[in-house]
Amino acid sequence: MKKKNVVILGSTGSVGSNAVKAVLEHRDLFNVIGLVARNNVDCLAAQARQLNCPTLITTAGDKRAELGALAPVGSKILSGPEAVRELVRREEVDSVLCAIIGTGGLLPVIDALLAGKTVALASKEVMVMAGDLVTAAAREGGGQLIPVDSEHSAIFQCLRGHPMNEVSKIILTSSGGAFRDYPAAEIAAATYEDALVHPTWEMGAKITIDSASMMNKALEIIEAGYLFGLPAEKIEVVIHREAIIHSLVEFIDGCVLAQMSEPDMGFPIRYALFYPERRANRMKPLNLAECGRLTFAAPDRKKFPSLDFAYQALREGGTLPAVMNAANEAAVEKFRAGKIAFPRIWAIISKVMALHRPEPQTDIATVLRADAWARAAAEEVADENTEY
Numbered sequence: 166m167k168k169k170n171v172v173i174l175g176s177t178g179s180v181g182s183n184a185v186k187a188v189l190e191h192r193d194l195f196n197v198i199g200l201v202a203r204n205n206v207d208c209l210a211a212q213a214r215q216l217n218c219p220t221l222i223t224t225a226g227d228k229r230a231e232l233g234a235l236a237p238v239g240s241k242i243l244s245g246p247e248a249v250r251e252l253v254r255r256e257e258v259d260s261v262l263c264a265i266i267g268t269g270g271l272l273p274v275i276d277a278l279l280a281g282k283t284v285a286l287a288s289k290e291v292m293v294m295a296g297d298l299v300t301a302a303a304r305e306g307g308g309q310l311i312p313v314d315s316e317h318s319a320i321f322q323c324l325r326g327h328p329m330n331e332v333s334k335i336i337l338t339s340s341g342g343a344f345r346d347y348p349a350a351e352i353a354a355a356t357y358e359d360a361l362v363h364p365t366w367e368m369g370a371k372i373t374i375d376s377a378s379m380m381n382k383a384l385e386i387i388e389a390g391y392l393f394g395l396p397a398e399k400i401e402v403v404i405h406r407e408a409i410i411h412s413l414v415e416f417i418d419g420c421v422l423a424q425m426s427e428p429d430m431g432f433p434i435r436y437a438l439f440y441p442e443r444r445a446n447r448m449k450p451l452n453l454a455e456c457g458r459l460t461f462a463a464p465d466r467k468k469f470p471s472l473d474f475a476y477q478a479l480r481e482g483g484t485l486p487a488v489m490n491a492a493n494e495a496a497v498e499k500f501r502a503g504k505i506a507f508p509r510i511w512a513i514i515s516k517v518m519a520l521h522r523p524e525p526q527t528d529i530a531t532v533l534r535a536d537a538w539a540r541a542a543a544e545e546v547a548d549e550n551t552e553y
């Protein structure tokens with residue numbers, strides 16, 4: 166493998182710092198030429214020192230001076246979203262890992278794909294909000310998308326060497342989240358701390374809340390639809406609490422391929438970084454005898470209406486997936502602040518989606534407008550003194 170020049174967006178988050186760890190194990194294979202983070206400039210500066218990375222960007226403008234004081238002497242310190250867009254387009258960049266939470270990854274990912282770069286995508290919001298635009302950018306610019314989300318990495322791996330017309334459906338696995346065994350009444354009384362306890366995966370706070378509501382799986386249904394060009398009816402979800410099988414592909418002859426590993430994001434991150442090669446690593450290999458039993462169950466669509474939102478959003482397309490995502494983010498924020506009970510997250514999303522008139526994804530501005538509209542609508546719906 167030729168040494169790759171890599172940029173990491175969101176390097177101080179859960180996926181980003183995991184990627185830094187993987188790169189440090191293979192210093193001979195990667196040059197990290199840019200690191201981007203928001204507030205955690207201490208960590209960013211420390212990563213720059215470890216990786217000998219020349220360019221550092223904080224997307225928070227007011228952190229620039231602080232970062233400058235902490236960063237290794239001679240580092241180039243920049244701030245703001247335009248600097249990120251300029252960085253990913255640079256001639257020498259081969260690969261961009263996008264692990265920014267929320268909407269900040271959207272423009273840099275599109276820029277990188279238009280410039281023909283490989284994009285390892287961990288930020289599912291990017292695909293959910295603008296799947297049509299992102300896939301069009303890849304086609305137009307010749308860039309390639311490699312999923313980092315564990316389910317999508319699993320499907321990507323199972324699909325390798327198979328034409329899409331041989332695929333009958335894909336099956337996303339879900340651990341079920343913190344509330345999988347809660348009766349509905351207990352979900353209604355659940356606190357932020359309850360929702361933050363994930364049974365299997367260690368992840369950031371927002372995604373753990375999304376796992377508890379199963380909105381994470383809803384986002385992943387849409388992400389899969391755009392990534393693999395599949396309609397809603399070819400995407401299924403199965404509850405698999407052990408989180409050993411990360412997803413499956415069923416082919417037209419009835420055969421099913423699954424991808425398995427220990428539940429650790431280190432695996433899909435490494436797969437995406439090394440793609441198209443595989444490399445030996447220091448991760449814990451799977452011991453099936455130790456796993457003992459793997460179980461599967463149908464999701465409870467009544468208790469967890471999230472999957473229905475996703476199927477509707479994927480079917481109608483256009484700006485509806487972006488609206489679903491934004492309404493969820495606004496509702497999760499309300500729940501985090503203690504302003505609403507957990508089930509109102511679903512009620513808010515459902516109401517905001519019903520109020521929206523979807524438009525085609527003609528450009529980024531249209532998508533961002535729908536996103537802003539949905540956040541404002543979610544605020545209004547949340548403030549209404551109703552049963553929603």
Ligand code: MG
Nearest residue numbers: 314315316385
């Ligand atoms: Mg996932």
